[in-house]
Each structure stands twice: as C-alpha cells, then as structure tokens.
Amino acid sequence: MSVVAAKGFVAGGMACGIKESGAPDLAIVATADGQTVAAAGTFTTNLCQAAPVQISRRHLNDGRAAAVVLNSGNANAATGEAGRVHALRMTKLTATGLGIRPNDVLVCSTGLIGIPMPFDSIEQGIPQLTQQLGGTEPHGAAAATAILTTDTVRKEAVASANLDGVSVTIGGMAKGAAMLSPAMATMLCVITTDAAVDQHVLQQALAAAVSDSFDCVDVDGARSTNDTVLILANGLAGNPTIVATIGDAYAHFVAALTEVCCSIAEQMARDAEGATKFARVTVQGARSKHDAKLAARGITKSQLVQCSLYGADPYWGRVISECGASGAYFDPEQVTITYQGIVNCRNGIAAEHDTKRLDELMQNSDIEILVDLGTGGHGTHTMLTTDLAPGYIDENMRTS
Amino acid sequence: MSVVAAKGFVAGGMACGIKESGAPDLAIVATADGQTVAAAGTFTTNLCQAAPVQISRRHLNDGRAAAVVLNSGNANAATGEAGRVHALRMTKLTATGLGIRPNDVLVCSTGLIGIPMPFDSIEQGIPQLTQQLGGTEPHGAAAATAILTTDTVRKEAVASANLDGVSVTIGGMAKGAAMLSPAMATMLCVITTDAAVDQHVLQQALAAAVSDSFDCVDVDGARSTNDTVLILANGLAGNPTIVATIGDAYAHFVAALTEVCCSIAEQMARDAEGATKFARVTVQGARSKHDAKLAARGITKSQLVQCSLYGADPYWGRVISECGASGAYFDPEQVTITYQGIVNCRNGIAAEHDTKRLDELMQNSDIEILVDLGTGGHGTHTMLTTDLAPGYIDENMRTS
Numbered sequence: 001m002s003v004v005a006a007k008g009f010v011a012g013g014m015a016c017g018i019k020e021s022g023a024p025d026l027a028i029v030a031t032a033d034g035q036t037v038a039a040a041g042t043f044t045t046n047l048c049q050a051a052p053v054q055i056s057r058r059h060l061n062d063g064r065a066a067a068v069v070l071n072s073g074n075a076n077a078a079t080g081e082a083g084r085v086h087a088l089r090m091t092k093l094t095a096t097g098l099g100i101r102p103n104d105v106l107v108c109s110t111g112l113i114g115i116p117m118p119f120d121s122i123e124q125g126i127p128q129l130t131q132q133l134g135g136t137e138p139h140g141a142a143a144a145t146a147i148l149t150t151d152t153v154r155k156e157a158v159a160s161a162n163l164d165g166v167s168v169t170i171g172g173m174a175k176g177a178a179m180l181s182p183a184m185a186t187m188l189c190v191i192t193t194d195a196a197v198d199q200h201v202l203q204q205a206l207a208a209a210v211s212d213s214f215d216c217v218d219v220d221g222a223r224s225t226n227d228t229v230l231i232l233a234n235g236l237a238g239n240p241t242i243v244a245t246i247g248d249a250y251a252h253f254v255a256a257l258t259e260v261c262c263s264i265a266e267q268m269a270r271d272a273e274g275a276t277k278f279a280r281v282t283v284q285g286a287r288s289k290h291d292a293k294l295a296a297r298g299i300t301k302s303q304l305v306q307c308s309l310y311g312a313d314p315y316w317g318r319v320i321s322e323c324g325a326s327g328a329y330f331d332p333e334q335v336t337i338t339y340q341g342i343v344n345c346r347n348g349i350a351a352e353h354d355t356k357r358l359d360e361l362m363q364n365s366d367i368e369i370l371v372d373l374g375t376g377g378h379g380t381h382t383m384l385t386t387d388l389a390p391g392y393i394d395e396n397m398r399t400s
Numbered sequence: 401m402s403v404v405a406a407k408g409f410v411a412g413g414m415a416c417g418i419k420e421s422g423a424p425d426l427a428i429v430a431t432a433d434g435q436t437v438a439a440a441g442t443f444t445t446n447l448c449q450a451a452p453v454q455i456s457r458r459h460l461n462d463g464r465a466a467a468v469v470l471n472s473g474n475a476n477a478a479t480g481e482a483g484r485v486h487a488l489r490m491t492k493l494t495a496t497g498l499g500i501r502p503n504d505v506l507v508c509s510t511g512l513i514g515i516p517m518p519f520d521s522i523e524q525g526i527p528q529l530t531q532q533l534g535g536t537e538p539h540g541a542a543a544a545t546a547i548l549t550t551d552t553v554r555k556e557a558v559a560s561a562n563l564d565g566v567s568v569t570i571g572g573m574a575k576g577a578a579m580l581s582p583a584m585a586t587m588l589c590v591i592t593t594d595a596a597v598d599q600h601v602l603q604q605a606l607a608a609a610v611s612d613s614f615d616c617v618d619v620d621g622a623r624s625t626n627d628t629v630l631i632l633a634n635g636l637a638g639n640p641t642i643v644a645t646i647g648d649a650y651a652h653f654v655a656a657l658t659e660v661c662c663s664i665a666e667q668m669a670r671d672a673e674g675a676t677k678f679a680r681v682t683v684q685g686a687r688s689k690h691d692a693k694l695a696a697r698g699i700t701k702s703q704l705v706q707c708s709l710y711g712a713d714p715y716w717g718r719v720i721s722e723c724g725a726s727g728a729y730f731d732p733e734q735v736t737i738t739y740q741g742i743v744n745c746r747n748g749i750a751a752e753h754d755t756k757r758l759d760e761l762m763q764n765s766d767i768e769i770l771v772d773l774g775t776g777g778h779g780t781h782t783m784l785t786t787d788l789a790p791g792y793i794d795e796n797m798r799t800s
Binding site for chain 2: 077079082114310318329392
C-alpha cells in the first residue's frame with residue numbers, strides 16, 4: 001500500500017498499448033469521492049518542458065486537484081502543439097470517466113522524447129481505467145507498476161505522523177532510473193495524504209521535502225523534460241488544518257513527507273540503470289551548507305569517481321580533485337577522506353591504512369564516502385549516487 | 401618535428417623508471433643556448449593544484465624561462481609539502497644539468513593523484529637526460545612520447561605565420577586522453593616559437609588561443625589538478641617584437657598559435673580513452689556567444705548524448721533536453737537539429753527525414769551535430785567531444 005495508504009484515495013493501472021511490449025503503461029490516482037483537495041507540485045527546471053508538465057502547471061494554478069493521470073512509454077516531450085492537445089485530452093478523458101472537471105486533473109508522462117503519442121491506445125484506455133480504480137493494495141501496486149520505464153522494481157513508500165494528536169498517513173509512488181540529478185530527475189512521483197494542510201503550506205512542505213531528498217540524488221547529471229512530484233492532501237484524517245509553515249504539526253508533517261521522499265529517492269538510486277553499487281557521499285567541515293553541496297555534487301557528478309566505484313577502487317585522488325573543481329573553498333592540505341569508515345587521505349595526502357581490509361570493504365554493494373574539508377565550518381551535505389557500469393551504456397546507447 | 405620545429409629549441413625524452421612498465425616517462429624542452437626567453441602559461445582552475453603547477457606558477461612570475469621538465473606516470477598532486485620539495489628539486493636538477501638557474505625552469509607532471517613520487521628514478525634520470533637533448537625530429541618525438549599516459553598516440557602540431565614579412569614557426573607537443581573538459585583538461589602542452597613576442601603579449605595570445613581550442617573540448621567534464629599549457633618564445637626568427645595585442649602581426653601570431661592548439665585539442669579528443677566516435681557539436685542562432693557556449697557545453701557534457709553517439713543513434717531528444725537544462729535561453733519550439741547534415745528535428749519536434757540514409761551516416765566515426773536555437777541571434781560556438789564507450793569504464797575503473 002502506498003499511493004492508496006492514506007484514507008480516501010483510489011488508484012489503478014493497466015496496459016493500454018503505448019508500450020509495444022504490452023507492459024502496463026497507464027495509471028490514475030484520484031480522490032475516492034471525486035472532490036478536489038489541496039494539491040501541490042514541483043516540476044523540472046529544464047527550459048524544455050514536456051506538454052504534460054505545461055498542462056499540470058496550469059491545472060495546479062488554483063492549488064486544488066482531484067486526480068492524476070500518468071502514462072509511461074512516451075514522454076510527450078518535444079511534441080509541440082500536438083503534444084499539448086494530447087496532454088489536455090488525457091485530462092478531459094479522465095475527467096469524463098470520473099465525473100469531475102478537466103481542470104482538476106493533473107497529467108504526467110514518461111518515456112522517450114520527441115515521439116508523437118500513440119493516442120488511439122490512450123483514447124481507449126483511460127475510459128476503461130477510470131472504471132477500475134480502487135483503494136486496496138493491488139490497486140496501488142498496479143498504478144505504481146504502470147508508471148515504470150527502465151525501472152526494474154516498483155518504488156513506493158509510506159510514513160505516518162502525529163499532528164496535534166491525530167495520526168495521519170502519507171504514501172507515495174514514483175518511477176525513475178536514469179536522468180537522475182539534483183534539481184529534479186527523470187522521475188515522476190505522486191504522493192497522497194489524509195492530512196489536512198492548507199494548499200500554500202502544502203507547496204512549501206513539498207519543496208522542503210524535495211530539496212532534502214530527490215535533489216540529493218545524482219546518477220548522471222541529466223535534468224529531464226518531464227520531472228514532476230505531485231501531492232494531494234484530502235484532510236480526511238481530521239487533524240486541525242495546518243495553515244502556516246511554523247509549529248510542531250508543520251514540522252512533523254514535513255519530517256514524515258521528507259521520510260517518504262527520501263525512501264523513494266534511495267529506491268531510485270538503488271535501481272539506477274546498469275548500476276552495481278550504491279554510494280552515499282557526505283561532505284562535512286565546509287564553510288557553509290552551500291559549499292558542502294557544491295563539493296558533494298561535484299563528487300557525485302564525476303564520471304571518474306563513478307568508474308572507480310565500479311572498480312571497487314577507493315581512489316580518493318579523484319574525490320579531492322572534484323572538490324577542488326566544485327567551486328567550494330577550502331585548503332586542500334586540510335582535507336580528510338574516509339571510505340567505508342577507513343581514512344585513506346589525511347591533510348590532503350595519502351594516509352597509511354589497512355589496504356587489505358579496505359579492499360574487502362569496497363566489495364560491498366553499499367559504499368560510504370566521507371569528506372571533511374577541514375575548514376572548521378559546520379556545512380554538511382549528503383548526496384546519493386551509483387557507479388558508472390557498462391550496463392548504463394548498454395541501456396542508453398540505442399532508443400530502439 | 402614539433403616542439404623543436406622552431407629555431408633555437410632542443411628537447412629529449414627517456415625512461416627513468418617512474419612507470420613500472422618501463423615506458424618513457426621523463427622529458428625536457430629547453431632553449432638551445434640556455435638563455436631565458438619570453439614565457440607564458442595557463443593552468444588548471446582547480447583549487448587543488450598539483451605541486452608542479454604551484455612551482456611553475458611561481459617560476460613564471462618574471463615572464464621568462466629557459467627550460468621545461470616534465471614527467472609522466474605520477475601527477476605529484478595531493479602530495480603536500482613533500483610534493484613541492486620534489487617539484488622544486490626537479491627544477492634544480494634540470495638547472496644544474498643545463499647550467500641555468502632553477503627559477504628559469506618550469507615543471508609539469510601527469511599521472512595518478514595522491515601517490516608519493518618515486519624520486520630516486522628522477523634523481524638519476526634528469527642529469528642523464530640533460531646531456532641528451534637535441535634539436536632534431538627524433539629528439540622532439542622522444543619528448544612527446546615521454547609525456548604520454550593512457551594516450552595511444554603522440555600529439556604534435558606545427559604552424560607558421562608571416563609577421564611583418566618574417567616567417568615564424570610555432571610547434572607544440574601535448575598529452576591528454578581523459579579528464580578533458582573546458583577550463584583545462586588533464587593535459588600538458590608545451591609550445592615553442594621563434595617569434596619575437598613581448599612576454600605580457602605572449603600571455604594574452606596564449607590565453608586567447610587556449611580559449612578557442614582546449615576550452616572547446618569536453619570528454620568527461622573533469623578538470624584535473626595538473627593541467628598546464630606553456631609557451632616559450634625566443635625571438636630567433638627576427639621579426640619586429642610584437643609588443644601590443646593589436647595589429648596584423650599580433651593577429652597573425654594568435655591565428656597560428658590557435659591553429660597549433662586546435663590541432664592538438666582535436667588530437668586529444670580523437671585519442672580519448674575508450675572512445676569509438678569523435679563529434680563536433682555546433683550551436684548557432686543563440687542570443688549571444690555566452691548562450692551558445694552554455695548550450696554546446698551542456699550537450700557535450702551529457703553522458704546520455706555520449707551513450708547515443710556510441711550507439712550511433714541520432715536521438716535529438718537528448719540534445720534538446722540538454723540545451724533546455726543548460727541555462728541558455730530560447731524557445732524550444734524554434735529549435736532545429738541536424739545530424740550529419742540531415743535535419744531530424746524542426747521547430748522543436750520530430751522532422752520527417754531519410755532515416756535509412758541517416759542511420760548509414762551515423763556509422764561514421766566522425767559525427768557532426770548542428771543545433772540552431774532559432775532565436776535570431778548570432779551567437780555560435782563549437783565543442784568537440786566523443787562517445788561514452790565501455791572502454792572508458794575499463795580504463796578508469798581501477799588505478800592499479
């Protein structure tokens with residue numbers, strides 16, 4: 001149970017024929033009663049925004065929504081005016097099926113860029129799918145399955161929070177296995193909650209959670225045309241509505257929402273295309289949070305660091321070099337670098353260590369790299385990444 | 401003939417034992433008469449600068465030099481105070497052997513980061529090598545060979561210019577096959593010329609040439625700790641000394657110097673680690689040169705675009721997406737993209753074209769991608785890159 005874990009939401013997924021493989025490719029998440037609820041979204045910062053992103057932004061103007069329709073197998077990006085007509089048509093078909101207004105339907109697409117949508121399949125599929133929604137675990141799983149592309153596993157997460165004595169639930173589903181980088185990845189994520197949250201506060205809570213989760217993943221530095229994270233909050237849990245970005249209830253809600261987003265972000269990194277290793281890179285001792293982010297992102301965006309991870313090689317020289325190129329300020333001769341808990345660079349030069357033990361630990365599929373920039377500052381930041389393995393090239397060398 | 405093509409320069413290379421393979425790893429380029437000449441350099445912008453970079457910067461303070469000593473097989477980077485002592489010692493050994501001052505010797509190293517220098521080999525090697533320098537083609541080739549690391553071929557180039565009726569020669573040698581990106585690559589380059597150029601003008605001429613050549617290569621986005629381009633100008637051609645950055649003679653000199661640098665930059669990209677394709681990416685129709693650079697660099701730094709090149713897939717969707725993420729401003733629905741002379745995206749959407757013919761042309765090892773952002777502006781920029789092939793991972797997954 002994920003996207004239907006919170007009270008009052010239904011979902012469903014099916015294969016409508018967009019994917020030639022016949023795999024599931026169409027999903028809907030909606031409020032069970034068809035009423036609009038508080039909604040918020042964050043979208044790709046890419047100038048080239050897919051048609052569904054353009055339409056969802058417009059439909060979110062009023063901060064309310066009742067449903068989300070999603071397809072995989074085609075990104076409906078770089079498709080011009082025809083793409084916008086198709087995205088809008090998806091909201092209309094969904095609205096008709098559910099008896100709601102098109103303006104209350106959000107739309108997401110993921111898949112290849114620049115290919116016209118095979119719209120007959122969608123035209124047939126949406127009316128069928130709107131009749132098959134439900135609030136049980138199989139319904140949620142069907143929706144989470146239908147949005148996958150090169151993903152090998154479903155991504156789902158649930159968390160709960162106690163808001164002013166009332167327990168609320170937050171559940172989400174997502175897809176994403178490549179084009180993952182800060183400032184949004186090639187990912188779609190739909191989150192539902194039964195918490196009562198003012199729509200403006202909901203937008204700020206979502207932005208805060210995304211900043212501490214999805215923005216901390218960098219697999220290949222690509223910012224796609226379709227990235228979208230949406231949240232619907234129906235208030236059915238009955239907590240006093242959160243109306244400001246201060247106070248315990250807001251803090252607890254953001255913490256639980258961040259927990260869901262972090263879980264999904266980690267699931268995405270762990271399922272990254274071709275990857276054989278998952279790495280958590282923490283930079284501390286930076287002059288500021290900003291510097292820590294620059295350095296951590298510099299390390300995780302490095303193909304060479306990623307190649308070393310694939311080779312299980314604790315080559316700290318590439319890590320310190322990327323820190324130096326990142327724009328963060330520090331004294332290279334104060335830097336300490338730790339792989340798997342073992343210091344192999346101290347004061348910016350090679351440190352004596354148990355190389356045999358470290359080589360063994362580097363065989364693990366989970367790698368921890370800790371870089372202390374040694375400025376005496378308290379700036380710290382953690383990023384998630386993977387190795388760069390031949391499988392990534394295999395997955396991405398041909399689109400057909 | 402390259403680094404000794406200009407009158408009055410000698411060079412040499414040898415194997416001194418830094419590389420376990422026994423391959424050549426020590427080179428010297430010097431003025432034939434031991435006199436100092438006008439000298440200039442550009443260095444990595446990485447905050448973590450290798451010891452030889454720190455020493456060469458210091459020795460270039462006076463804008464004069466008489467020799468350059470270079471080693472491959474060890475970068476002498478992230479080696480702390482011991483590294484600086486070693487780099488300085490390399491200049492002293494060279495100066496002693498050539499009967500000149502240490503302050504007039506520049507030093508470069510390339511290889512792995514963070515490994516203490518095997519200095520006994522160098523201590524033995526430099527005195528020998530200083531006795532074996534010469535101005536013939538084999539001497540130049542020996543020097544160019546001794547600076548290679550993962551390079552598979554020597555990189556050399558020569559150009560001539562007519563300055564106020566006097567013919568001058570510019571010759572250079574370089575190494576570099578990975579960590580290639582704008583703002584200097586993991587590369588070393590030494591250029592000599594018999595032109596007479598004031599040392600301050602020489603620095604500006606070099607900066608201009610580097611900006612239009614090495615800064616236009618991006619193979620893997622890495623900015624290394626050791627990048628250095630040096631030029632020595634001895635004035636033996638007898639042209640009236642160029643003393644200002646204006647006038648025909650300056651323009652002709654910069655043009656010839658840029659020709660040498662562009663030739664070497666292209667040789668580096670063509671020899672990039674593991675690469676099977678070489679690509680020239682031009683962005684035009686941008687609002688400004690700055691926007692054209694942002695977009696062109698966005699495309700060439702993309703792992704996904706590079707994977708498509710490896711697969712011979714003209715997937716323009718990734719190209720337009722990278723433009724959109726680059727920070728350049730344009731209307732996505734005005735963009736035209738051409739692969740190998742065939743338009744496959746017009747007005748930001750897929751364009752009808754001869755797919756069979758394009759598939760054939762994509763089999764070539766040289767790929768031309770032209771992106772017109774369609775803003776009506778005249779900003780244009782060309783970058784060189786390669787595909788991302790499994791060989792790159794093979795080369796970089798283990799350092800030992």
